[in-house]
Amino acid sequence: MSCFTLPDTPEPLTLTDRPSGEDFSPLPHGLTLGDAVAVRAFQVQPGDLVVAMFSDGTGLHPTEHVPGPYPADPHTVSDCPCNGCEECDDLDSWTSAGHGRVADTGWRFACLAPAEDDEPCVIVLRNRPMAVIPAAVVAAAEAAEPPERMYGVTWSVDFDASSPEEAARLAHEQLKSYATDSLPPVLEVRGQGGRTTVIDLSNGEQTTIEPSPTYTRDQVRQAASAALARLHEFVDLGDELQSLGVGALLSLLDDPHSSYPYTGDEEEGR
Ligand SMILES: [Zn+2]
Numbered sequence: 592m593s594c595f596t597l598p599d600t601p602e603p604l605t606l607t608d609r610p611s612g613e614d615f616s617p618l619p620h621g622l623t624l625g626d627a628v629a630v631r632a633f634q635v636q637p638g639d640l641v642v643a644m645f646s647d648g649t650g651l652h653p654t655e656h657v658p659g660p661y662p663a664d665p666h667t668v669s670d671c672p673c674n675g676c677e678e679c680d681d682l683d684s685w686t687s688a689g690h691g692r693v694a695d696t697g698w699r700f701a702c703l704a705p706a707e708d709d710e711p712c713v714i715v716l717r718n719r720p721m722a723v724i725p726a727a728v729v730a731a732a733e734a735a736e737p738p739e740r741m742y743g744v745t746w747s748v749d750f751d752a753s754s755p756e757e758a759a760r761l762a763h764e765q766l767k768s769y770a771t772d773s774l775p776p777v778l779e780v781r782g783q784g785g786r787t788t789v790i791d792l793s794n795g796e797q798t799t800i801e802p803s804p805t806y807t808r809d810q811v812r813q814a815a816s817a818a819l820a821r822l823h824e825f826v827d828l829g830d831e832l833q834s835l836g837v838g839a840l841l842s843l844l845d846d847p848h849s850s851y852p853y854t855g856d857e858e859e860g861r
Pocket residue numbers: 671673674675676677678679680705706711712
């Protein structure tokens with residue numbers, strides 16, 4: 592909970608903690624309500640993130656949290672780009688219900704964001720105190736966020752089954768059980784550079800597996816030639832035996848079960 596005052600009134604505004612229910616999406620980019628400031632609706636700037644409204648009456652000013660905080664795109668109600676939405680229609684009927692209101696509408700109300708998808712315009716009294724996170728603060732938090740990457744997630748369990756189909760069905764049953772089971776699975780998450788992190792979601796334990804080094808065929812050939820040339824200094828192997836040695840080593844490495852994997856020989860015929 593935090594307290595604000597606006598420069599034009601001594602009355603304090605209280606910003607309660609943001610509700611955590613599923614209707615209230617968390618603030619983006621790691622922002623918190625601690626980043627919010629209080630302004631009147633007409634002072635909201637483009638790009639400010641609108642997070643809450645204070646009651647516009649006098650008194651305690653209880654907070655009305657915005658379920659899905661949105662970046663403001665403020666404009667006057669007379670030049671709303673929305674082509675008619677339920678809020679604008681309501682405002683139109685309110686305006687036409689009283690002669691004196693036509694002139695009032697423009698200075699009484701502001702639209703903070705035009706209608707989008709199924710959401711109507713956000714029309715509020717121009718003087719309504721709002722809690723917003725300034726556009727510059729939002730932009731800085733967004734820029735400071737680590738970039739998103741692609742991760743491959745693998746789940747693996749061994750099943751006793753009489754066919755691949757049966758094993759797949761057993762796996763499917765087990766995957767479904769995670770929706771209700773209190774024990775979440777252990778998952779392997781493969782990040783960039785081949786580094787794999789094994790995460791046990793039930794206790795938060797993490798183990799990182801560094802990728803085993805791989806060598807190109809040329810690197811193996813060079814290392815093998817150098818080793819054989821060194822040997823050649825002591826024993827006369829002859830050129831033919833030397834190249835045979837390199838070939839034998841390379842074919843040993845072709846073994847997919849070899850503990851010395853190498854990569855990068857696709858373009859080379861054998
Ligand atoms: Zn509208």
